[in-house]
Amino acid sequence: MSSTTFEAARALSAPSLSLSRRRLWRGGLQGSEFTWAIAFVVPYAAVFLAFVVYPVAYGLWLGHAPSLYTELFSDPLYLRTVVNTAIYLGIGVNLKMFGALLLSGFFMRRSWWTKGLLLIYVLPWAVPALPTFISIHWMLNGQWGLINNTLWDLFHIDGPGWLETSRWLALGSVIASHIWKWMPFWTVILLAGRMSIPQELYDAAAVDGATGLKRFTYVTFPLLANLYLICTLLSTIFTLGDFNSVYFVSGGGPALSTHVLATLGIRDAFQVARPDLGVATVMSALPLMIPLVIILMRKLRTTEVQL
Amino acid sequence: MSAVLTDGRTAQRRPRYRLRRNLKEAAAVALAVLLIVWTLTPIYNMVMVSLDSHGDVFTNDIWPAHPSLDSFWIVLSQGYWYLQYFWHQFGNSLYIGAATTFLTLLIGSLASFSIGRMRLKNGWLVSNAALLTYVIPASFLAIPFYSIMIKYGLANNLWAVIFAEITFATPYAIFIFQQYAVSIPIELDEAARIDGASPLQVYLRIYLPLMAPALVAVGTYALLLAWNEYLYQFMLLSSVRSMTVPVVLAQFLNSDEAPWNYMMATAIIYSIPPVAIYYAFRRRMTAGLTMGGVKG
Numbered sequence: 001m002s003s004t005t006f007e008a009a010r011a012l013s014a015p016s017l018s019l020s021r022r023r024l025w026r027g028g029l030q031g032s033e034f035t036w037a038i039a040f041v042v043p044y045a046a047v048f049l050a051f052v053v054y055p056v057a058y059g060l061w062l063g064h065a066p067s068l069y070t071e072l073f074s075d076p077l078y079l080r081t082v083v084n085t086a087i088y089l090g091i092g093v094n095l096k097m098f099g100a101l102l103l104s105g106f107f108m109r110r111s112w113w114t115k116g117l118l119l120i121y122v123l124p125w126a127v128p129a130l131p132t133f134i135s136i137h138w139m140l141n142g143q144w145g146l147i148n149n150t151l152w153d154l155f156h157i158d159g160p161g162w163l164e165t166s167r168w169l170a171l172g173s174v175i176a177s178h179i180w181k182w183m184p185f186w187t188v189i190l191l192a193g194r195m196s197i198p199q200e201l202y203d204a205a206a207v208d209g210a211t212g213l214k215r216f217t218y219v220t221f222p223l224l225a226n227l228y229l230i231c232t233l234l235s236t237i238f239t240l241g242d243f244n245s246v247y248f249v250s251g252g253g254p255a256l257s258t259h260v261l262a263t264l265g266i267r268d269a270f271q272v273a274r275p276d277l278g279v280a281t282v283m284s285a286l287p288l289m290i291p292l293v294i295i296l297m298r299k300l301r302t303t304e305v306q307l
Numbered sequence: 308m309s310a311v312l313t314d315g316r317t318a319q320r321r322p323r324y325r326l327r328r329n330l331k332e333a334a335a336v337a338l339a340v341l342l343i344v345w346t347l348t349p350i351y352n353m354v355m356v357s358l359d360s361h362g363d364v365f366t367n368d369i370w371p372a373h374p375s376l377d378s379f380w381i382v383l384s385q386g387y388w389y390l391q392y393f394w395h396q397f398g399n400s401l402y403i404g405a406a407t408t409f410l411t412l413l414i415g416s417l418a419s420f421s422i423g424r425m426r427l428k429n430g431w432l433v434s435n436a437a438l439l440t441y442v443i444p445a446s447f448l449a450i451p452f453y454s455i456m457i458k459y460g461l462a463n464n465l466w467a468v469i470f471a472e473i474t475f476a477t478p479y480a481i482f483i484f485q486q487y488a489v490s491i492p493i494e495l496d497e498a499a500r501i502d503g504a505s506p507l508q509v510y511l512r513i514y515l516p517l518m519a520p521a522l523v524a525v526g527t528y529a530l531l532l533a534w535n536e537y538l539y540q541f542m543l544l545s546s547v548r549s550m551t552v553p554v555v556l557a558q559f560l561n562s563d564e565a566p567w568n569y570m571m572a573t574a575i576i577y578s579i580p581p582v583a584i585y586y587a588f589r590r591r592m593t594a595g596l597t598m599g600g601v602k603g
Contacts, residue, residue, distance in 0.1 A: 062451060124349075241445060269450045
């Protein structure tokens, strides 16, 4: 069902719905009821004002000077960070989401061991991020990490220093760690999406001769497309704000070459003690963020997808 | 005649069909093995380092030469100076988790009741504000948040972290509660109102009990969020007594001569509660995460 048909359905059912609502709180809330309703909303409004509006306004004020941005754009470290962020988002998000899409199909299998496998597979999501990223950090050590030890024991290959020598190896390791941590989550979401597709559709499609790949391209994907799009957009924003993967796996190294905007901002603010520059670094992602947020807010409001 | 022909054909086809099915099964098993190795390697590494009795990871083994549980005992008995306050810090993590869960559920359910059930005028403004907060990455707000907390006089205070976690957990709570509440008939509220119940009574006696599944899903989410979060705890908590376990872990990482088997043992002990909670409430949580599925 597309969102437009959904809107139409809602418009059709709207009059009766609002009627029943009006019966209850006739002509809007009255007297003490209104006071109650306001009182119920006040705690959240207070949290929102004190911890979202005020920090955002303060951040905008901190990062408003245009000179900060000219400073940023003449800094090679910042420019390299922007490239890293683009690679991180472009490759990381798409690999993760496409892998999740394929694996969710795999987990639809009805064999006895697939269920057990799913329980193991979601483990990275359940384990706190920080310990596992530290573990990955050591695992990838060039001299005594588990990966290189294994490579040596099995093939007598001297593995590279994954995080110490090359920017691309380190960035690749960070992206792989991010995928390791988050692909299970999105697989579970897409799996639930696939499970809610009624079996009759597949039966009908099978009668019409759609099997195998056609089954996926003509039945599954059109029905999953909207969910997949929302998940990808949401994941893009979450990945843009992902601090832990980069900070604990590569720490921005070697030689500050694998920072992303989220970690560089924190570094500027707390290690270089330039909070205004840190805020400016983060705010330079707004041209990407704002359109994403607008599309997402529309999608999340009009469709019943939940994350 | 034709029957014989088709019979002959199927007889020919059957082995090939079986072969293809076996190949598919073999490919599935290969993928499964690959997934298991991929998933478990970092976790295996954690366990391996924690079982090492020497604490130097400068070995070339892929299995510790003398595995022992000593490092776990050291952590539990706070037998190393880095871990002097381990139980206190673990308590801090628990306190933050519990307070975040409780307040997220309270604030979120009150707001969603007012907007969704009482139809507060302009309530959509509040739900839009919540939705907007949900899509702002927490790390982008960290720098001004830190300055603000100093202004509020909450620096190095556990409540600063609790407020931060609430800020980022409540939007999700409002979002889920509002969608879940649609499935509860409004007639129940009406009946209670006609019997003379006040809005508070409707909230306590009707709304909360019927929302139990959503409360469990969101509660688990909030608890895990607070337990997993690092950046805000690192920024806002600086003294040894106010630190939480993740902050201590990261400190280990930055000091050069830290015994890593102790650190990994700490990490494993810290990981056990969320994993247990996750597996206990897995179905509820997944249901909460995907209510509605692909209806869009």
